[in-house]
Amino acid sequence: MAWNVFKFCTALRALGSIMIVFVFGIIGVTYYSMVVAHYGPSLFLGGFETFSAVLVLFLFHFVLVMIIWSYSSVVLTDPGGVPPNWKPPRDEEKGDTDPLVSSGHGSPEVGHLGVPGDSPDRGIPFCRKCNQFRPPRAHHCSVCKRCILKMDHHCVWVVNCVGALNYKYFLLFLFYTFLGTTLVSISLLRVFMEFFGDGEIEETPGSLAATFITFVLNIAFALSVLGFLIMHITLVGANTTTIEAYEKKTTSKWRYDLGWKKNFEQVFGTDKWYWFIPAYSEDDLRRMPSLQGFEYPTRPDWEPPQQQHERV
Numbered sequence: 001m002a003w004n005v006f007k008f009c010t011a012l013r014a015l016g017s018i019m020i021v022f023v024f025g026i027i028g029v030t031y032y033s034m035v036v037a038h039y040g041p042s043l044f045l046g047g048f049e050t051f052s053a054v055l056v057l058f059l060f061h062f063v064l065v066m067i068i069w070s071y072s073s074v075v076l077t078d079p080g081g082v083p084p085n086w087k088p089p090r091d092e093e094k095g096d097t098d099p100l101v102s103s104g105h106g107s108p109e110v111g112h113l114g115v116p117g118d119s120p121d122r123g124i125p126f127c128r129k130c131n132q133f134r135p136p137r138a139h140h141c142s143v144c145k146r147c148i149l150k151m152d153h154h155c156v157w158v159v160n161c162v163g164a165l166n167y168k169y170f171l172l173f174l175f176y177t178f179l180g181t182t183l184v185s186i187s188l189l190r191v192f193m194e195f196f197g198d199g200e201i202e203e204t205p206g207s208l209a210a211t212f213i214t215f216v217l218n219i220a221f222a223l224s225v226l227g228f229l230i231m232h233i234t235l236v237g238a239n240t241t242t243i244e245a246y247e248k249k250t251t252s253k254w255r256y257d258l259g260w261k262k263n264f265e266q267v268f269g270t271d272k273w274y275w276f277i278p279a280y281s282e283d284d285l286r287r288m289p290s291l292q293g294f295e296y297p298t299r300p301d302w303e304p305p306q307q308q309h310e311r312v
Contacts, residue, residue, distance in 0.1 A: 019157055026217060027064070030184055033061055033214040037207040038191065050262030056187050063180040067163075069159065073278035079163030080149035080293040082134050084193040088124055107126065135257075135294045137164075139243055152241040164293025168267050169278040171236070174229045181222035188215045239263035256300040265292045 035057065036080060042053035099118035125134045127147050127238065134140075139151040141161050162170045192215045235245060239256045257263065268275045269284035289295035 017159055020242070020279060023071065023157065026221075027068070029210055030214050031064070034187065035206070036128060039187070051184060060180070060187070063176055063183060066176040066181050067173065068137075068167050070100070070176055070278045073169040074155075074158040074162070074166050074173055075160055077160075077166040079143075079151070079161040079167075080165040082127075082130070082138055083131065083146040084147065085132060086135070086136075087133055097132045132267065136296060137244070138293075147192055150241060150296075151243060152235075153243065164291070167241075167267075168280075171229075171232055171267070172276065172278050174225055174232065178225045178229055180217040180223060181225065184218040185215060185222055188218075191215070236267050237263060239266060253302060255298045256296050258297060258299055266296070281283055 006061060039053045039060075042049050042295050043057075044050070045053075098137050116204075125136065125138065126132070127134050127138075127140050129140050129145075130147050134147045135149060136195075137150045138147045140147045143154045144161050148161045148163040150167070151164040152167055152170075154161050155170065158173075159171070160166070169268060193212050216270060235241060237260050238254060239258060239262075244254075253311055258266075266288070269280050269288065272280040274281050274284070285291055290297070
C-alpha cells in the first residue's frame with residue numbers, strides 16, 4: 001500500500017506561527033555569535049584581522065538582508081487563491097471552454113460545458129471541497145482550506161502555502177539560506193575546532209555555548225537546505241511542482257515543459273535584474289500571464305491523453 005504524504009498536511013496546522021518565532025530565534029543567535037561575539041570585536045584588531053572581519057561582516061549582512069526579505073515575502077504574500085465562483089474562460093467564437101483548461105485536467109464528473117455530471121470526454125477541474133471550478137495546476141490545500149494556484153506544497157517553515165505568487169520568493173529563501181548557513185559554518189569553523197582542542201579559549205561560557213549551537217544548527221541547515229534546493233531546481237527545470245511530480249509519476253511528456261530557459265522564466269521572469277530579488281518587474285507581470293497563476297502555455301507537441309489514444 002502506497003503512502004500518500006499529502007493526507008498528513010492537516011497536522012501542520014497545530015504548529016502555527018511558532019515556526020516563525022523559531023526561525024527568527026535562530027537568526028538572532030547566529031547574529032550574536034557572528035557579530036557580537038566574534039567578528040565585531042575583530043574590527044579593532046588591525047591588519048589582516050580587521051580586513052577579514054570587514055569582508056565577513058559585509059557578506060553576512062548582505063545575505064542576512066536577502067534571507068529576511070525573501071522569508072518575509074513568502075510569509076506575507078498570498079500564494080494565489082482561486083476567486084469565488086471562478087469559471088473557465090470561454091472562446092467567444094466557438095462558444096466552448098478554453099482548451100487550455102478543458103483538456104485532460106478534470107474530474108470525470110465534470111464535462112466540457114462545465115456542468116457536473118455532463119460528458120466526461122473533456123473535463124474541467126472541479127474542487128468538491130470548495131464546490132467550484134479551479135484553473136489548471138491549482139490544488140486544494142487541506143491546511144488553508146482553499147484551492148491554491150499552481151500549488152507546490154504547504155510549508156510549515158513559512159506557515160503559508162507555496163504557490164504561483166510566492167514560489168519564486170520561496171526558492172530565493174532557500175538559495176540565500178544555503179549561502180548564509182554555509183558562510184556562517186565556514187566562518188565559525190575555527191572557533192568550533194578550538195573548542196575541541198587543548199588550548200584555552202578566551203570566551204565567556206555564554207558566548208561559547210551560543211557559538212557551538214550556531215555552528216551545529218547552521219551546518220545542519222546548510223546540508224538539509226541543499227537537498228531541497230537541488231530538488232526544486234530540478235522541478236523548475238521541468239516546469240512542474242512537488243504535487244505534480246508526485247501525481248504524474250511516470251508520464252513521459254509533461255505538457256508544460258517548454259525547455260529549461262522558458263521554464264525558468266515562468267518562475268523568475270524575463271528581467272535579469274529581478275532574478276535574485278523577491279519581486280517582479282511591471283513588464284513581466286503585464287506580459288506573462290503565468291506569473292498570475294491562471295494561464296500556462298503548453299508545449300507544441302503535446303496531445304491530451306484521449307487524443308493520443310485515438311491516434312494510436
